[in-house]
Amino acid sequence: MSHPTPQPADTALAAQLQAVIDQHAARPGAMLPLLHAIQAQHGYIPDAAVPMIAEALRHTRAEVHGIISFYHHFRTHPPGRHVIQVCRAEACQAVGARALEAHVKSALGVDYHETTADREFTLEPVYCLGNCACGPSLRVDDEIHGRMDAAGFDRLAAQLSATVVEVK
Amino acid sequence: MTTTIYVPCDTTARSLGADAVAARLTRAAERLGVAIQLKRNGSRGLFWLEPLVEVETATGRVAYGPVAPTDVDALVDAGLFEGRQEHALALGDIEAHPYLARQQRLTFSRIGLTDPLALEDYTARQGFAGLKQALALTPQAIVDEVKASGLRGRGGAAFPTGIKWQTVHDTPAAQKYIVCNADEGDSGTFADRLVMECDPFMLIEGMTIAGLAVGATQGYIYLRSEYPLAQAMLDEAIARAEAAGYLGENILDSGHAFHLEVRLGAGAYICGEETSLLESLEGKRGLVRAKPPLPAIEGLFGQPTVVNNVLSLAAVPFILDQGGQAYADYGMGKSRGTLALQLAGNVARGGLVELAFGTTLRELMESFGGGTRSGRPLKAVQVGGPLGAYLPESQWDTPLDYEAFAAFGGVVGHGGVVMFDDSVDMGAQARFAMEFCAVESCGKCTPCRIGAVRGVEVIDRIRAGDAADENLVLLADLCETMVDGSLCAMGGMTPFPVQSVMKHFPDDLTRPQAEGGR
Numbered sequence: 001m002s003h004p005t006p007q008p009a010d011t012a013l014a015a016q017l018q019a020v021i022d023q024h025a026a027r028p029g030a031m032l033p034l035l036h037a038i039q040a041q042h043g044y045i046p047d048a049a050v051p052m053i054a055e056a057l058r059h060t061r062a063e064v065h066g067i068i069s070f071y072h073h074f075r076t077h078p079p080g081r082h083v084i085q086v087c088r089a090e091a092c093q094a095v096g097a098r099a100l101e102a103h104v105k106s107a108l109g110v111d112y113h114e115t116t117a118d119r120e121f122t123l124e125p126v127y128c129l130g131n132c133a134c135g136p137s138l139r140v141d142d143e144i145h146g147r148m149d150a151a152g153f154d155r156l157a158a159q160l161s162a163t164v165v166e167v168k
Numbered sequence: 169m170t171t172t173i174y175v176p177c178d179t180t181a182r183s184l185g186a187d188a189v190a191a192r193l194t195r196a197a198e199r200l201g202v203a204i205q206l207k208r209n210g211s212r213g214l215f216w217l218e219p220l221v222e223v224e225t226a227t228g229r230v231a232y233g234p235v236a237p238t239d240v241d242a243l244v245d246a247g248l249f250e251g252r253q254e255h256a257l258a259l260g261d262i263e264a265h266p267y268l269a270r271q272q273r274l275t276f277s278r279i280g281l282t283d284p285l286a287l288e289d290y291t292a293r294q295g296f297a298g299l300k301q302a303l304a305l306t307p308q309a310i311v312d313e314v315k316a317s318g319l320r321g322r323g324g325a326a327f328p329t330g331i332k333w334q335t336v337h338d339t340p341a342a343q344k345y346i347v348c349n350a351d352e353g354d355s356g357t358f359a360d361r362l363v364m365e366c367d368p369f370m371l372i373e374g375m376t377i378a379g380l381a382v383g384a385t386q387g388y389i390y391l392r393s394e395y396p397l398a399q400a401m402l403d404e405a406i407a408r409a410e411a412a413g414y415l416g417e418n419i420l421d422s423g424h425a426f427h428l429e430v431r432l433g434a435g436a437y438i439c440g441e442e443t444s445l446l447e448s449l450e451g452k453r454g455l456v457r458a459k460p461p462l463p464a465i466e467g468l469f470g471q472p473t474v475v476n477n478v479l480s481l482a483a484v485p486f487i488l489d490q491g492g493q494a495y496a497d498y499g500m501g502k503s504r505g506t507l508a509l510q511l512a513g514n515v516a517r518g519g520l521v522e523l524a525f526g527t528t529l530r531e532l533m534e535s536f537g538g539g540t541r542s543g544r545p546l547k548a549v550q551v552g553g554p555l556g557a558y559l560p561e562s563q564w565d566t567p568l569d570y571e572a573f574a575a576f577g578g579v580v581g582h583g584g585v586v587m588f589d590d591s592v593d594m595g596a597q598a599r600f601a602m603e604f605c606a607v608e609s610c611g612k613c614t615p616c617r618i619g620a621v622r623g624v625e626v627i628d629r630i631r632a633g634d635a636a637d638e639n640l641v642l643l644a645d646l647c648e649t650m651v652d653g654s655l656c657a658m659g660g661m662t663p664f665p666v667q668s669v670m671k672h673f674p675d676d677l678t679r680p681q682a683e684g685g686r
Contacts (some may be wrong), residue, residue, distance in 0.1 A: 002457065007640065008593070027345050028450075028469065029431070029449050029450045029451040029469075030450060030451060031451030031452070032431065032434060032448065032449075033184035033430065033431065035433070035434070036393075036432050036434070045603070057451070065453075066453055067452065069431075070453040070454065071392045071434030071435055071436050071454075072434070072435035072436060073433075073434035073435035073436075074434055089355030089554070090355040090356065090374070090513065090550055090586050090600070091355045091356045091512040091586045091596075092355075092599070093514075093600070094514040094586060094588045094589075094592065095514050095541060095552065098596075106643075108301060111644065120269040122644075126394060126435070127353065127355070127435075127604070127608070128178075128352075128354070128355050128357075128394065129394055130177060130179060130324075130352060130354045130357070130358040130360075130361040130394065130395060130419075131180050131183050131511035132355060132357065132358055132510065132513065132518070132586070133215040133216070133358070133510070133511060133512045133515065133518025133519050134180055134183060134184060134215055134218070135512075135513070137183065139394075142396040143182075143183075143395075144179050144180075144182065144183040145182050145183050145282060146180060146183035147183075149185065161223055168640060
């Protein structure tokens with residue numbers, strides 16, 4: 001596994017990353033706060049961040065990569081304009097989450113961890129949004145939607161999307 | 169005269185349109201020239217009634233629910249601002265509703281009544297009374313009070329909280345820590361989220377008392393990233409508590425210090441296991457640590473650490489305020505105090521039910537839950553999260569008590585009760601348990617890491633009718649290996665739901681499938 005060193009074209013990105021790293025590096029257990037801060041800023045953890053974090057926190061690049069890939073929350077590719085998470089937990093399964101999952105995948109024409117061609121939506125599974133009495137639930141960015149069904153999802157996607165969602 | 173209107177602000181109320189309800193109420197008041205003060209309170213946890221709108225009247229608060237945004241205009245026309253009760257959604261005095269009136273709310277006594285971030289609301293209802301008591305006591309006396317309460321960890325393992333605190337208290341160190349496990353990952357549980365979103369000062373107070381008891385000056389709340397609203401509420405509550413002197417360098421001029429910080433997890437179920445959580449807080453992959461040493465002796469950054477669940481810490485202010493005995497007076501056997509039960513899944517009236525230990529599961533599901541949401545017969549109930557057994561009807565009369573559940577291989581866990589109607593395919597649920605473990609295993613020990621993957625494969629073969637009898641024997645053997653050989657509860661308990669399906673719903677497992685079980 002190799003991570004390219006930032007090229008001259010990425011100087012601006014490197015400077016941004018370094019600023020975030022400098023802001024957090026001295027905290028005890030800085031790794032997660034730092035990764036969260038980078039993902040909050042960029043929507044994902046750019047490859048260029050890996051050697052920089054390794055240097056700042058005195059880890060190897062392999063360790064940093066291992067940490068990023070361990071946690072489901074961290075992405076290594078830019079997401080679409082909205083991230084949609086469908087709850088896969090048992091409480092939601094009990095009220096139709098499996099059917100909802102299938103509908104969302106087919107309505108968006110993507111599988112989990114994929115982004116629609118228009119870069120509008122990235123679809124991710126999530127295990128439990130804590131809305132278990134009112135499932136099925138899904139999360140769009142930071143907003144949770146309860147008692148979701150296929151028709152409800154279609155309305156939501158239409159509201160969120162500037163363009164009409166293409167049904168494949 | 170200004171009328172006070174309450175619209176809850178927790179995740180569930182919002183997920184059902186509470187923000188839009190609040191906006192429409194404001195617009196309706198403007199249109200009619202009525203002066204209203206719109207307060208965003210926490211949720212009372214009666215989720216089937218959310219969004220639950222309450223109106224302050226001369227004779228107390230009256231409620232309406234569930235109020236969809238499109239109901240608002242009709243409700244206003246029917247006299248909502250005057251508290252009139254003619255509309256079909258009118259509920260009268262919500263506290264007289266049996267769902268609430270029959271509960272024993274000690275920890276959740278304030279929830280839904282107050283603005284979660286208003287310190288004056290908190291202190292007006294016994295807030296910080298426990299902390300003030302604790303400041304007048306020696307650390308040992310605080311620990312003794314918690315021991316007297318009989319409080320056991322509400323996160324799942326049910327270890328006596330006072331004993332854990334005693335160990336940290338007795339272990340000398342320059343720096344000790346209080347870590348709140350707020351990685352509420354179990355399906356069917358939301359009580360921690362309710363505490364953090366609807367009464368965050370209670371958790372802050374509980375952690376501060378824990379700090380005083382064991383001599384810790386730094387606390388961390390390890391919060392799951394799936395709870396963005398809880399993060400915002402906690403951050404704001406911590407800032408306000410600090411500004412008002414309840415937290416920080418010199419708590420209420422006592423000379424004692426306690427600092428608190430929220431740290432965000434990153435979507436790993438295993439980080440709810442206390443040693444994985446500590447690894448994660450330290451900035452590593454959340455790999456389980458072998459015990460001993462116990463975290464109470466070598467915990468965060470190698471220092472003595474109290475790791476407690478949100479609900480355990482949230483119970484502490486009441487215990488210090490009212491005395492350990494007052495808490496211990498509730499419950500049965502060795503399960504003292506109250507349990508926050510969470511009714512979820514296919515349930516007509518889902519929500520939070522706080523009751524003393526000892527109620528039966530059936531009583532809870534029928535008289536509180538009102539049966540299934542679908543109206544179809546109830547078939548199975550999963551108690552205690554994804555690692556808990558699926559219980560058939562013959563076990564529904566078991567009293568909710570740690571020992572009574574353990575007697576048949578069940579777990580109370582964090583109090584989550586997930587109901588399934590007769591349309592459920594229990595074979596698919598058994599497969600999901602293994603699949604979940606395969607995705608969420610930390611990977612450190614072989615029985616869990618490999619066993620879960622093999623478990624999915626074996627179940628697929630059984631469901632495909634491929635040498636089903638031999639594969640059932642193999643599955644039983646695999647489950648035993650995982651139970652006995654795993655390093656922590658993830659692998660050690662993953663077989664519980666699978667074994668319960670094998671025992672109580674065998675036909676679902678061997679029933680021929682159209683496809684491979686997805």
